Amino acid sequence: MAGGTRSPLYLDVAAWLEGEIGRLGPNSLLPTEEQLAERFRVSRITVRGALDLLERGGLVSRLRGRGTTVNPPKITRRFAPLTSFEQDLASQGVAFVTRILSYEPVMPAPTAMRLCLGLPADSQVGCLSLVRLVDGRIVCHDRRYYPAWIAARLDPKRVEHRDASEVIEDLVGSPIVESDWDSEITPAPRDVAAALDVGPRTLVLANTYTWRIAGGTPIEAGTISYRVDRCKFHFAIGFNRRASPLAARPARAKRTRPSALGGAAGK
Amino acid sequence: MAGGTRSPLYLDVAAWLEGEIGRLGPNSLLPTEEQLAERFRVSRITVRGALDLLERGGLVSRLRGRGTTVNPPKITRRFAPLTSFEQDLASQGVAFVTRILSYEPVMPAPTAMRLCLGLPADSQVGCLSLVRLVDGRIVCHDRRYYPAWIAARLDPKRVEHRDASEVIEDLVGSPIVESDWDSEITPAPRDVAAALDVGPRTLVLANTYTWRIAGGTPIEAGTISYRVDRCKFHFAIGFNRRASPLAARPARAKRTRPSALGGAAGK
């Protein structure tokens, strides 16, 4: 199955560049496309094929006028056990900045969001748009929608320096107890691409979520789009719901016996 | 930032094609690249830019010699609450086929897998490689590793028609109670690309996982690579699943200090 045909040229170039990227550090500048074309005696389009591959994999960034630079390692976003972006990065000791892009306290609800929030037709919602930056680099974009009664009381500025879910919980007076979301890898829509500062061909991980308080009442929905070239993701899920498996698992211990976990998991 | 410059030609072509795709049904054949180039009075490279965008988004498939066809809708893989691929698709009423590609009962453990399984250096493992097909189309590729004592007793044929996790649970005599995994969107390595029948530039969602039984002993690890053009994903996670409304946030890390965000962890 493998190895039959000759490997395309751009893969050779990409392989060489990958080695070069390993030798150079983050933020290093790679040779220009023209220089690479000359060095490998290929056309610029072939070089661009190789760089395109590396860019998709998140190894490099290309910026018109500046050149192609080596990316720092991806950050890790831990989705399970369920934590907010703020809690997650704080617990990893990763500094980040939240930048509010816009807040619209009253607007017609987009149909999809209206359904997530369980609102009747022609409902109004509030919409908060923001981006997160780690080390000065945009990693994700949030578009969050709130029912009118929450939106009216929401001060978007508070979200800039506090956990957004806690701000909402304070407003509502109940903790968020569950979340569900659809996750899809897709080219960024124009507005999201602009917010994330990526080209129209860049793929993002788009999470369309709903948050609920006890009783199942939805209090927030929206879409969070992650730059897949800057983020990877982690999940830890147990069948048994009682104890938190994470607490009992010290990194890569071998044969320790955390007696906490003996519980029956239905099945 | 937005709206300033003229939209590139290939976006216009892509937008038109997107409409056309909506009108045509799944598996329809789109015009050839040359026909599109002629119709829009652009070069073939521009047309390819548009088709490339649609292919990344999973709207079309392109096959040398056949042409460009409209894809059927993506399937949904539900990762949380934790379910196996088999359980998940069965519960959705989606038929699938498992095809064993290879089984190596004894081989040196790759370092990453050895660490996941908590094995000492120079350990041997068994390796099972398979793909899943829905409606005749490959949707994911599994490369599963087992400690030697399990591998020696594993009959790979049984996995073709039964839930793989159940087969292992039967062998081990204990249920799998927890799983964790890293999730990354990245170009498929050569061997995975071959197994998934995609080009070297195609992105996949690569999940590198570990399964554990009670006590925390790992019994299986591996990487499952999903074609992001054919799959989307769903999660439903609760903070507390029982009656008590206030139960507990993540273990004891409840009170995060907002002041921790600004400092620490530079690079």
Next chain:
DNA sequence: TAGTGGTCTAGACCACAAA
């Protein structure tokens, strides 16, 4: 202003699928 990557052209040859 100089130099980068983004877009685009008009060709070409090849590997592969289907008739």
Next chain:
DNA sequence: TTGTGGTCTAGACCACTAT
């Protein structure tokens, strides 16, 4: 055999960044 998409060439102009 025919026609497709995959790869590749040798140019070109433009938008943007940095100086």
